[in-house]
Amino acid sequence: xxxxxxxxxxxxxxxxxxxxxxxxxxxxxxxxxxxxxxxxxxxxxxxxxxxxxxxxxxxxxxxxxxxxxxxxxxxxxxxxxxxxxxxxxxxxxxxxxxxxxxxxxxxxxxxx
Amino acid sequence: xxxxxxxxxxxxxxxxxxxxxxxxxxxxxxxxxxxxxxxxxxxxxxxxxxxxxxxxxxxxxxxxxxxxxxxxxxxxxxxxxxxxxxxxxxxxxxxxxxxxxxxxxxxxxxxxxx
Numbered sequence: 001x002x003x004x005x006x007x008x009x010x011x012x013x014x015x016x017x018x019x020x021x022x023x024x025x026x027x028x029x030x031x032x033x034x035x036x037x038x039x040x041x042x043x044x045x046x047x048x049x050x051x052x053x054x055x056x057x058x059x060x061x062x063x064x065x066x067x068x069x070x071x072x073x074x075x076x077x078x079x080x081x082x083x084x085x086x087x088x089x090x091x092x093x094x095x096x097x098x099x100x101x102x103x104x105x106x107x108x109x110x111x112x
Numbered sequence: 113x114x115x116x117x118x119x120x121x122x123x124x125x126x127x128x129x130x131x132x133x134x135x136x137x138x139x140x141x142x143x144x145x146x147x148x149x150x151x152x153x154x155x156x157x158x159x160x161x162x163x164x165x166x167x168x169x170x171x172x173x174x175x176x177x178x179x180x181x182x183x184x185x186x187x188x189x190x191x192x193x194x195x196x197x198x199x200x201x202x203x204x205x206x207x208x209x210x211x212x213x214x215x216x217x218x219x220x221x222x223x224x225x226x
Binding site: 004008031032034036042043044045046049051088090092098099100101102103104105 | 155
């Protein structure tokens with residue numbers, strides 16, 4: 001059973017701080033990793049994808065991947081109240097075709 | 113319209129009713145998915161269609177019946193559901209089944225079974 005683990009939170013950070021969201025996965029052969037943001041009552045929205053070890057930056061968001069440790073993280077710089085949402089980590093299973101396993105999500109609260 | 117559109121947004125039905133959920137994507141994608149999202153649980157993949165052909169049925173009870181008439185439309189037919197089937201049902205699409213293709217989600221149908 002492939003697993004994706006996230007701390008459910010809530011993770012509370014003050015406005016302007018860096019929020020760090022973490023995710024571990026069990027399938028060592030996983031190739032693709034995604035972060036989705038889900039506001040309450042809304043659908044998941046893709047915010048970052050990462051495929052190789054290292055960091056990937058997009059605006060205030062940085063995704064970090066360490067395949068040896070089976071660990072992927074999302075950093076949000078200069079956190080804003082509008083960033084308050086649940087962040088879902090998604091990992092594509094190995095096997096050559098798309099089957100994605102989602103974590104339960106981490107709820108982020110940015111305090112003004 | 114753009115993106116992935118789901119209708120209805122909310123649905124309340126009795127256990128003996130028959131209803132259908134509809135999903136339409138305007139992204140030119142070839143793969144479409146149905147997910148179930150329950151409180152405190154990760155997204156559960158239900159069905160996958162690639163170029164209109166079903167490629168995955170994740171041990172879903174037969175009271176859920178998918179239909180994919182073309183690459184842009186996906187339906188989920190519901191009959192004799194149980195209270196535990198109350199959840200948010202999400203449709204998603206991706207360009208194809210490649211592992212590096214992200215999925216794009218619709219806003220979901222909030223289903224309540226009386």
